[in-house]
Amino acid sequence: MEHLNKNNNKNNIPFPYVYYQCTCQVVSKIRRDIFFSTNQFPLKEPVESEINSTTISHFPPTHFNHYRLKSIYNLYFCPSCCEIHCPDCVKNDFLCFYCPNCLFDVPQASVVSEQNRCIRNCFECPVCFNVLTVVSQKDVLPTSASTSSITDEQNSYYLACNVCQWKSLEIDLSFDKSTGLYLQLQKKESVLPHEVEFQNLRNYYDKCLRSNSNMNSINTKRLSALFGNSSSLLISPSIISHIPDLKTKLILAKRENNQKSDEYNKTNDNQDSTILMEDELEMIRLKNLENMEELTSLEQKLNQPEDQPKFLSHLRIHRIPLRVKLQTKCNKCEKILIKQEIQKMKKPSNIRFAIKCFARDYIPNIFIQQLIPNKPLYKDMPVQVLLKFVNPLSQEIQVSLTTLPNKQNENENKSKPKIDTDIKKSAPKSPMSPIFGRRTSSLMASPKARKRGPSLKISTAPIIPTKIKEEQYKKSEGVSSCNVTVLAKNFKIPAYDPLKEFENETEPTEQKQVGIFEKKKNSVSIVVEVRPTGNVNDRVEFPILVTYSFVNDQKEVDNETPISPNYAELSHGVQKFVSFWTVIGIGKIVEENIDNNKDNKNKENKNKKK
C-alpha cells in the first residue's frame, strides 16, 4: 500500500489527459536492462536499429516514469528517423543573439566583444534590474520661465527607472545626447580600475605576442621541459603541440614573465596600496553609517561582480544581457526539427518557422472526446471512453492498438499476475501486429525463461533481467486500476486534406466497424470500455500502444515543401511502421453513493480523523 501512495504522489497529471511516451524513454529502459543483465559500466547504448516499433512495444510506460510523459504539443518528430523526440532528447544550437528590450539581432562576432550585452540604448536599473528609460531634463522641469530658457543645446538627458524611481543622476551620470548612450558611457567606463587593469593586461600580452614570431618551431619536448613544474601544469605537451596559437602564447608568456616581470608587478604593487587605502576608508564610512538604505543588497553586489560595491552610490548601470534563440536538432541524425526564420540585422519580431517538425503534424493526434456516462468513476462500473484519432498526414494511415492484458480475477491477480510468456518468446515479427510481449510481465514469468541467462541481443530476444529488476517491476505492476477493452483494434484513418477543411461533414455511407463510434474527414472515434477495478482514490489510467503505418504514395519526393511531412528515406510504395505508447487518464475512483467531489472530500477528511 505504501509504494502505491508514493506512486500516486509522483504522478499527479490532472485529468483527463492523453500523454505520450517519447522514444528516449525506451532507449533509457533498454540501457537499464543491459546494465541489469551485465552489471557493467559504462552503460551501453542500444544499437540504433534496435529502436523499432517492436522494441518499443516491449516497453510500456510504468508508473515510475509517468512524470516523464509528454503532451503531444511538447513533442517533435524527426521525419528522417521516423521517431518521436521530446525536449529531453534533442540538441539545441544558438540561432541568433538578440536584445530582449530593443529586440535587435546582434551579430555573433560582436556578441563576444561586447560581453553578451546590448550595444544600443538598453540599460538595466542597478537597484531593481528593470529597464531604464531616457528622460530629458527639459521635460521634467515644471513649465515655467526657466524651462523655456533651456535651449536644446543646453539640455541634458539622464536614465530613470520606472519601477523604483532611481535616477542615473544619483551616481552623477547624465548624457549630452539622447542617442548613442553606450558610446558616451564607454568613455566614462574606460577609466574604471577594472577596465584599466584589463586593458593593461591585454596590451601587455599583445606586446609579448608581437615581439615573438619565430618561436613556433620549438619542439614539444623542449617546451615541456621549459614549463616543467612552473605554470600551466595542467596542459600536456601533446595538447599544446596541437594548438599552435596557444603554444606561442605560452612560450611568450613564460619568456616575458622572466624578462619583464618586474615591470608589470610594479603597477600591481601600486594598485594594492590604493586598494588598501580604499578599504580603510570604506570601513570608516561603514562605522559612521546612519542610514541602512545606503547599502547594497547581495543581489545588487552580485550584479556587479568586478568590485561588489557596498554602497548604492557605487553602483553602475549595466547594459541589458542578450537573450538567445535556439534551434532544435534531432540528437540522432542532426536533422533540424525547429528553426525560426531570421532576418539578419532586423528586429526578429515576426515569428515564422523555417522548419517545424512538431509531432502533432506527423503522428495520430489522440483526444478524449467524451466519457459515457460522464459521471464520477465507481469501482466495477464500466464507462465508455470515446477516443478520437486525428490523422495529420496527407496519406491514409492504418492504426492498430494494443493494451496491456486485463486482470482476469482480482484475487488471482494479486497472487500471480497474468503472463503471456508464449507470446513473448515468439517475438512479433510484423510490427503491424504488435503482439503483447511486455517484458515487464515476463520478469515474473516461468523460471524457464530466467534460466536462459543474460542476452544482449535486444532486437531479437528480450534480455532476461536479474532479480533487482524483477522487484522493481513488481511494485509498479500493482497499480493498474482498470480493465480496458478495445473492440476496434485495427482501423484506417483517411488522409488529411486541407481543401476539405471547410467543407460540410459528409456522413460516410460505408458500414460501421464494431467499436467505431464515428468517422469524420480525417478522424476516427473509437469506443474504449474501461472498468475501474482499483480502490477508492486510485487513478484510472491505462497505456495503449499505438502503431500506425502508411505507404509513401507521393510519386515525387519533394524536398522543398516543408508543409507536407516528407519522409525522405522512404521510397515510393514502401510501408512504414511507427509505434509509440500513450497513457490515457480519465479520473479517480470515487466512493459509491456519493455523487460529487465535495462530499467525497469531506468523507475523506472524516476518515482521516477517525
Next chain:
Amino acid sequence: MEEEIIYYDKSEYIETDSGNKISRKSVISVPQNIVLGGKTIIQQNCIIRGDLRRKGSGYAVVIGIGKYCLLGEDSIIRPPYKIYKGVFSYYPMKISDYVHIGQRTIVEAARIGQYVIIGNDCVIGRFSVIKEYCRILDNTVIPPNTVIPSFSVYGGNPGRFISELPESSQIIFEQKAKQYYDRFIAKIEEDDKKTSN
C-alpha cells in the same frame, strides 16, 4: 475532452454581425473610436476607454482589438499617455488576434501581439509592448515601457522574465482562444422556450 460550456445570459450580451459578443454591463466609451476584429468577447463590467484620445475632432482608432480576443470581467483597457515635448497626450493601443485578458486586469500597453494570454489581476504598464506568444501570469505588474519578447513567461511585481514557452505555443493558444469562443454559448431562458413552443 471537450471543455465545459460557459453559458451566459442571452439578454445580457449583444452579438454583432462579425460574431463579437459584448456584455451590456460593460462600459465602452465612444465606441466609434474602437475597432473589434470579430468573435471577440467583452464580459461584464469591462471598461474600454475609447474616449481617451489625442486632441482633435472627429473619430479615430483609439483602441484596436483583433479577433478571438477575450476581455475578462472587470478588466480595464485604457490608452497610454505621456508628456512629449511638454504636451500631454494619449496614444492609440493595438491588441492583436487571440489575446486573452484576465479578470480585473488593467491594460495600458501600446501593443500586444498575437497569441498572448494575460492572467487575472495584472497591470500592464503604459507603453509596454508584448510580442507574440507570451504569457503573463496572474498578479503580475509589468512596469511602463517594458518590452516583452516572444515566447516569454513573465510574472511577479515588478514583472520579470520567468521562463520560455515552447515553440508549439501558437497552436495551443489558438486552440484555446477558439475553443473558448465556441464554448461561450447563450443560455436560452426557459420562458423563451415556452413562448416559442
